[in-house]
Amino acid sequence: MRRFRARVRVMPRPSLLDPQGQAVAHALGELGFRGVAAVRVGRTVELTLEAESAEAAREGALAMCGRLLANPVTEDFALDAVEPA
C-alpha cells in the first residue's frame, strides 16, 4: 500500500443563494477592496489515503464525495489531482 493525498473542493451550487459569500464580499468592500464582483464560500477536504495505486485512491475519494463529503442536493464537488503523500 502507498499513501496518496487527495484534495476535494466542495462548493455550494451556483443556483443557490450563498449568504456567506455575500457577507464576505460586503466585508471586503467595507475594507476598501475594490472590484470584488462576487465571492462564494465553499470548503476543502484533504484526504490522506492508503491505496495500491493513484487510480484506486482516486476512485475511493470519488465514492467518498458521493456518499458523504458533498450533499448532491446543494453542493458540487471537484477532486483535484491525487498525488503521492
Add this chain to the structure above:
Amino acid sequence: MKFAVVRFPGSNCDADAFAAAEAAGAAATYVWHRSTDLEGADVVVLPGGFSYGDYLRAGAIARFSPVLRAVAAHAAAGRPVLGICNGFQVLCEAGLLPGALVRNAGLAFVCRQVAVRVETDATPFTARYRPGQVLRMPVAHGEGRYVADEATLDRLEREDRVVFRYAGDNPNGAMRDIAGITNEGRNVVGLMPHPERAVEAALGSDDGAAVFAMAAVAAGV
C-alpha cells in the same frame, strides 16, 4: 403507545421531546444512536440539537449512525417518524425526506417565536389540526433554509406534502416559505420549528402539543 426519542452526541432537545410525549399521555424511552433497537416504539422522534457538532453539514454524520438503519426500517414499514430541527436535517441527509437545509439567508442564528401555518392534516402529526390553522412555535437554528430543485418543490406542492409553512415572517429564507414536509408515504414528517417547546401555556404557547397527541391516535394504540 410509545415514543422512542433518539439521542445523538450533541442532541439537546431530547428531554423536551420526551416530556412532550409523556404530556400527551404516551410512554417514552431514549434510544442511543449506537443502538439499532427501537424497543418496540410506535413513533420515533429525531430531536433537535447539534448532532456530531454539525460537522461537515448539519445531520451529515448522524445519518450514518447505526440507529438510522432502524429508523429507516420503521419508516419503510409506514410507521410514524418525526424529525424536529436537527432531526429534520438528519432525515434530509438520510434521504428519508427530499431536499436539504442550508445556512439561513440572513446568516444569523434565529431563535424566536414564529407563526407557522398547518398546510395539511393528512399526516400522523397534523391530523388533529385544521389546514390553514396558524400555530405559534419557536424556531432556533442557524441552518434552517429549506432548499430543493424546482421539480421537487412543485411535486411536494402537487402531492400536498408541504406540511408547515411560515406564515408571514420567513425566518431563514426557506424556499416557498417551507417549514416542514412529509414523505410519499406521509408517515415521515420533518420540520424546523419546535412543537416540543410549545406544549404548555407557561412556555409561551401550547400550540405544538397536538403534534404529539395525534401521533398516538395515528399509531392506533
